[in-house]
Amino acid sequence: MAAVFFFVAATGAIAGAIGVVTMRNSFYAVLALVGHLLSLAALFLLLRAQFVAAAQVIVYAGAVMVLYVFVVSYVSVGPHQSTPGPVAGGARVLAYLFAFVLAAELMIAMLGNGLEAVGGDGAPYDPGFGTPGAIGSLLLTKFLFPFEAASFLLLIAAVGAVVLARRRDGGIDPAPQPVLSVMDLVRDERMGTMAEGVEAGGGRPAAGATAPLGAGLPSVAERERQAR
Amino acid sequence: MAIGWYLAVSALIFTIGAAGVMTRRNPLVVLLCLELMLNAANLALIAFSRMYGNGDGQIFAIIVLVVAACEVTVGLGVIVAMARRNVPIDVDELRELHG
Numbered sequence: 001m002a003a004v005f006f007f008v009a010a011t012g013a014i015a016g017a018i019g020v021v022t023m024r025n026s027f028y029a030v031l032a033l034v035g036h037l038l039s040l041a042a043l044f045l046l047l048r049a050q051f052v053a054a055a056q057v058i059v060y061a062g063a064v065m066v067l068y069v070f071v072v073s074y075v076s077v078g079p080h081q082s083t084p085g086p087v088a089g090g091a092r093v094l095a096y097l098f099a100f101v102l103a104a105e106l107m108i109a110m111l112g113n114g115l116e117a118v119g120g121d122g123a124p125y126d127p128g129f130g131t132p133g134a135i136g137s138l139l140l141t142k143f144l145f146p147f148e149a150a151s152f153l154l155l156i157a158a159v160g161a162v163v164l165a166r167r168r169d170g171g172i173d174p175a176p177q178p179v180l181s182v183m184d185l186v187r188d189e190r191m192g193t194m195a196e197g198v199e200a201g202g203g204r205p206a207a208g209a210t211a212p213l214g215a216g217l218p219s220v221a222e223r224e225r226q227a228r
Numbered sequence: 229m230a231i232g233w234y235l236a237v238s239a240l241i242f243t244i245g246a247a248g249v250m251t252r253r254n255p256l257v258v259l260l261c262l263e264l265m266l267n268a269a270n271l272a273l274i275a276f277s278r279m280y281g282n283g284d285g286q287i288f289a290i291i292v293l294v295v296a297a298c299e300v301t302v303g304l305g306v307i308v309a310m311a312r313r314n315v316p317i318d319v320d321e322l323r324e325l326h327g
Contacts, residue, residue, distance in 0.1 A: 006229045010237045017241045017264050021248035026256045033260050036241075040267055047234065047278040049286050052270075055293060060263075064300050071304045072256060075311045084253040084318040095250035099243050106239035110272075111232055118232045123281035134283055135290070143287050150294040157298035164305035167312070 006046055012039030024085065026076075030068045037061045047122075049130045234275035242268035255310075255319050259303045266296045 016036025023029040037060045044053035086092060111118070128134045139147045187193075245264030252258055270289045277285025310317060 003229055006233065010233070013237060014240055014244070017244040020257070020260050020264060021244055021252070023257075026254055026260075029257050029260055033263060036264070037267070040271060043234065043237070043271060044274055046229065047274050049274045049277070049289070052274060052286050052289050052293075055290065056270075059293060059297065064297055067300065067304060068256070068260070071307060075256065075307060075317055084316075084320070086251045087253060087320075092251055095247060098250065099247035102246055103239060103243040106242065107236065110235040110239055117279050118235065119230050120279075121229070122231055122278040125278075125281035129281065129283060130286060135286060138283050138287050139290075142284075146287070146291055150291055153298050154294060157301045161301040161305035164302065165308040165312075 002046060005042070009039045009042035009046065012036070013043060026072050027069070030065060030072060033068075034061050034065050037065070047130075048125065051130060051132045051135045231275050231279045235272060238268045238271040238275065240268075241265075241271065253319050254317060255303070255307055256317070258319060259300060259307075262299065262303075263296060266292055 013036050016032050016034075016039060019032030020029050020036065023032055037056060041053040041056045041061075044050075044056060087095070117123070126134070183193075242265050245261045245268060248261030248264065249258055252261065270292050273285045273289045273292070277283065277289070307317065310322075315321070
């Protein structure tokens, strides 16, 4: 029974991993990673690591993957929608060759090391092995310093993410605000300002000093038409 | 099941993740492949913890989980900053750090 469970979970984990690497759409890649993480949690359960399996499902498949999905949907609406494909040519061949060599090396290191315990089902363990109680007492006695260091690391990462992803301009768009002066309220409707006169005259009121005074200004009838 | 089977699965997942890091150009997918490699290491740690009947390996796996969460947070923050500044989401285009 355990063998059947193992092979189902291992197949799911490896298929999920291949899906992460091969999916073109990064949203599907995230979903493949969720499937991979759930299969991996099943493998952890087979290894009597109940607490780590639960933490994996809650923290990873729950929280971190939701963060990924949000960032994927945030990034994919930008001006650079097309996600870049895999590298091409000689680099790709070299990468796969390196990966194959790495796989062979890891298999030799893990399976050909001559350790007798690797071929066994594992040492006998305490009844409380892998339960939250055992993990908690280990974290608060033997591994207290790593526990505190991890909490500091999480704090630093949270602050760092906020600093990295913040708006650079303080969150306020520097749009020009219209300036209203008292003269705008009390002045007659047909009385133009100097700025309006300059705009109406093509922005060059002093194009020639020889031009007659008021040549660039629109006539009264014209200004009445504009006001309407 | 023998512990060796778990180690073989762990080695395969690690290799797939390494191939993804080397071949993909989308930094989001590169981060996902890094997660794959960390998870493969976690599986090996828990398998060895079961092999010796000792809980220390599981503590190690939990610390790796914490480090992975931090790495994801900072990495996604960098990607969001890239999207805000209209930098292409492509690791080949990130050349501003050239000396």
